[in-house]
Amino acid sequence: MKKIFVLDTNVLLHDPQAIFAFDDNEVIIPAVVLEEIDSKKRLADELGRNARSVSRLLDKMRGEGQLHEGIPLPKGGVLKVELNHKSFIRLQEMFGDVTNDNRILAVALNYRLEQEDLAASGTVTAAREVILVSKDVLVRIKADVLGVQAQDYLSDRIIMSSDIYSGYVTLFVHPAVIDEFYTYRYLAVEALQLPVQLNPNEFVILRDEMGSSKSALLRVSMDGGKLEPLYLSNDAVWGITARNAQQRMALELLLNDDIPLVTLNGKAGTGKTLLALAAGLMKVEDEHKYKKLLIARPVVPMGKDIGYLPGEKDEKLRPWMQPIYDNLEFLFDTKKSGDIDKILMGLGSIQVEALTYIRGRSIPGQFIIIDEAQNLTKHEVKTIVSRVGEGSKIVLMGDPEQIDHPYLDSISNGLTHIVERFKGESISGHMTLEKGERSKLAQLAADLL
Structure with missing residues (x-):
């Protein structure tokens, strides 16, 4: 029997094509979702881009009929914009505030009650399942309290x-x-x-x-x-020697010029950033294989303005980029605060940047390191990797268990996505670092906390 899926706003903002992911079932978009999408469409980040995509898609489908009456979908389903909130009184008694989340819950609850009434009156042989789809954990919990089925949006996941x-x-x-x-x-x-x-x-x-x-x-x-x-011996790379098998395998990938895409996963303290920086410095400063070492990480949330901090761009970026500078200070063995800035200024071949400023560029002949890549969406990773020009190498690394993005998890983030998509390609390599080498305390913290 066909089901009824009620979509939360965050599902469409996460994947504008989500309305096509439910086969021949009925897809319901509550009217309040349109209001929320409209409020996001002027944003300059990923949410704004997806909001505009959803708006254009619905406007195109509007040409096929009345959205409130139902538009046929390619796989046999129906798309409908729902205006009915008559069950909101019951929600107010339980949850109080008139919020958009509660209005979406009201639509799902109303559909469930309608299906039960139809089944009880004999109009239909059995009530259709009504399922609320949301990436918001608390919305799913509230739906469960109301007796409404709820689930996460899983169609974009390629693995378990x-x-x-x-x-x-x-x-x-x-x-x-x-x-x-x-x-x-x-x-x-x-x-x-x-x-x-x-x-x-x-x-x-x-x-x-x-x-x-x-x-x-x-x-x-x-x-x-x-x-x-392995092609490489376990010799030191800019003073860094692999301390375990996974680190040695990671260095093998990082120093192999025939592998232009390398991905590294690992908990805090496993050496991802230090190994990548050491390999990049060797390739740029010692072997001159690449013209420049470009190091970037997302300003979380990515795409937001990093203003309201004093100073010029570099001064604003410093708090976000400090983990990179900490590792560079270790590799260059600096003694005083500020020495690393003088060294980088003197070399001129090392650039620390925010991902906000990397989009739209073409980057040939560079060793590119993208830190904290687990906070990127699939589209953002595609945008970044497609910037890589001829003769460049890109390294994406992060910890999929430490995600700051509200709508991503360890499976749906951009880093995991690119690892799975490229694992069968000869131009890419991946390594998961498991053993913490920062300190015994750091390893215990990563494991126990």
Whole structure:
């Protein structure tokens, strides 16, 4: 039986195409949602862009009929703008204030009651399910209190949390396989008949299934056909040496000029930023492979004005960019406050920027580091990566468990999205850093808190 889905404003602001994601079911947009979208359309950020997209889409569909009567959708469903709030009195008794959220809840509750009345009167054989779709947790909780089904918007998710790509796999094999690798310095993937599908540039840790200490660390070739040894030794990179296997694998990706897209996941203190900066400095300052090292991070929320702070642009940016400067001070081993600014000014090849100022640019021949990428939406990540010009390398990193964006989570954020979309491509590589190396206290805090 077809269902009725009532959409919250945040669903459309998150994905303007959401109305097409419910197959042949009925999609209801409460009238108050249109008011909220109208209030957002003048914003210069991602919400404003999506609000304008929804407005144009609904205006186009208006040409096919009356929205309040229902417009057919491509998959057999119906789109309808609902004006009925007659159940709002009941909500006022429970929740009090006349808020937009409560008006949306009233529409969902009214549909549920109408379906129950139709079923009770025998007009229909069974009541249709009414489901409120919202990315607001509290709205879903309030719907549950009212007896209305509610769920998160999941259509844009490409994986489940348990299936997030880590960039490496541990396999237990016969010791003869490990001996063969050390003899011939490669293994054919097809001949191994592995139980898992390997991606290009994925790392493989081979361990002896008999229980000995034999092991090997390998990387899948760019064509996916062979397991090869790592190209790099564990030498220091700008004074930084890998402290665990994941960090060594990350450096392998960061220093490989044939991999222009690298993504790094990891909790606070796992070394993401430090490793990326050390690799970027080596490539720019020592090897001169790239003309400039560009480091950027979103000013959360991204796209908002960073004004109301004293000074010029660089002074306004400093509080947001301080984590980057902290790592640069460590790498340059500065002793006094302000020394790092003099060093960066003297070099001229290192630029620290906010993502607000990176959009619309074309960036060739640069080593680009995007920090805190988990706070980006899919569209924002697409916008940024599409800025990468010829001869550039981009590194996106962050912790999907630490998200400040109100409508993103560990699965729907831009960093996780690009990891999953590019994991099968030969030009990309990914690594999940798991062990904290900042301090024992920092590791305990990340695990326990």
